[in-house]
Amino acid sequence: MKKFKFISLLILMMFLAGQSCDYSKLTLSHSFGKTLELLVVTNNKEQWNGKMGKSIQEYFGQMFEGLPQWEPMFDIFYLPQEAFGDIYKPNHLIFIADIDSALEEPIIETRKNLWAAPQRVVKISAPDINSFIQAFDENKEGIMELYQQLERERILKFFKTSEAKKAKNILQKVFKIEMVLPVGFVVAKCVEDNFIWIRKETNLVSQGLMIHTFDYSSTNIFEPESIISRRNSLTKLHIPGPVDDSYMKVADEVIECISKEINFNEMYAVETRGLWDVHNDFMGGPFLSYTFVDESLNRVITIDSYVYAPKDQKRIHMKEVEAILHSFSFVENKSTEKE
Numbered sequence: 001m002k003k004f005k006f007i008s009l010l011i012l013m014m015f016l017a018g019q020s021c022d023y024s025k026l027t028l029s030h031s032f033g034k035t036l037e038l039l040v041v042t043n044n045k046e047q048w049n050g051k052m053g054k055s056i057q058e059y060f061g062q063m064f065e066g067l068p069q070w071e072p073m074f075d076i077f078y079l080p081q082e083a084f085g086d087i088y089k090p091n092h093l094i095f096i097a098d099i100d101s102a103l104e105e106p107i108i109e110t111r112k113n114l115w116a117a118p119q120r121v122v123k124i125s126a127p128d129i130n131s132f133i134q135a136f137d138e139n140k141e142g143i144m145e146l147y148q149q150l151e152r153e154r155i156l157k158f159f160k161t162s163e164a165k166k167a168k169n170i171l172q173k174v175f176k177i178e179m180v181l182p183v184g185f186v187v188a189k190c191v192e193d194n195f196i197w198i199r200k201e202t203n204l205v206s207q208g209l210m211i212h213t214f215d216y217s218s219t220n221i222f223e224p225e226s227i228i229s230r231r232n233s234l235t236k237l238h239i240p241g242p243v244d245d246s247y248m249k250v251a252d253e254v255i256e257c258i259s260k261e262i263n264f265n266e267m268y269a270v271e272t273r274g275l276w277d278v279h280n281d282f283m284g285g286p287f288l289s290y291t292f293v294d295e296s297l298n299r300v301i302t303i304d305s306y307v308y309a310p311k312d313q314k315r316i317h318m319k320e321v322e323a324i325l326h327s328f329s330f331v332e333n334k335s336t337e338k339e
Helices: 008-019 045-049 051-060 129-159 165-175 224-238 315-326
Strands: 037-042 075-080 093-099 107-112 120-126 186-191 195-201 206-215 247-250 258-264 267-279 284-294 299-308
Touching (some): 037 045, 045 051, 045 075, 051 075, 051 093, 093 129, 107 129, 120 129, 129 315, 165 186, 165 195, 165 206, 195 224, 224 247, 224 267, 224 284, 224 299, 258 284, 284 315, 299 315
Parallel strands (some): 037 075, 037 093, 093 120
Antiparallel strands (some): 107 120, 186 195, 195 206, 206 299, 247 267, 258 267, 267 284, 284 299
């Protein structure tokens, strides 16, 4: 079976995690800020309006992957250093760029829960703008993942306050899986112990989760074409549309799906992002899935999520279901809650 290759990005993330300090044992205020909102601080506005600020804005303001329309990864809120007072320090995501001519080389620092909780603060100090940009370019993917981890943690902390116990219990008892499921999610369909469809419906937004398991046979199950083909077979069989002969399918004729190998909760996995639509209807939206192997039971697991929000931006809703997927863990001889 394929083993995960730890690339330099993940080595960087491990370094950053090792260098970070968790101040959660101290009395901290609750962090604030909207989901996917990043506070950026530089020494002065001239830096922000120059090439240093441009490099920061282009990366953190890039398009959120896999959406049908353009939405930024983060909404960026900028402050010069002189305006960065105590009132702003409880923001949950903070990036500080500091040019200090006394330095000989760039320094990267990260702190978790420095001024509030939950919070992630990253600071890059460099002797000049060019060395800052180089250090930022070399480490920005690892920094992005630290921010994404914090966003997922923040979302899950809120979701855990009120969970959908019936759906959680089915996952635990039938699939031997643990996931954080906020109240409102209900089981729409369950087929033995190999497929389940869980969804949450409101007047404006639909969020859905699918979990599919099957016996592991070869590494071919990780090929993007295989993942998309399985998804289409399952949704045609189990996810009907609003009219006769309508069903969910991958809309890869609109945009090509994005697949990449990742470390998912310490397991090798393939992440797939793309768009879905409904055959013989006009519904559609983004989806995200992770495919990995449960070695203890020799089974492949695909956990999948989708969003339908025709009158709303999609990124926050997608970030919510992404957080749910990342809450995945295996049940290990735990007693489940009573329904």
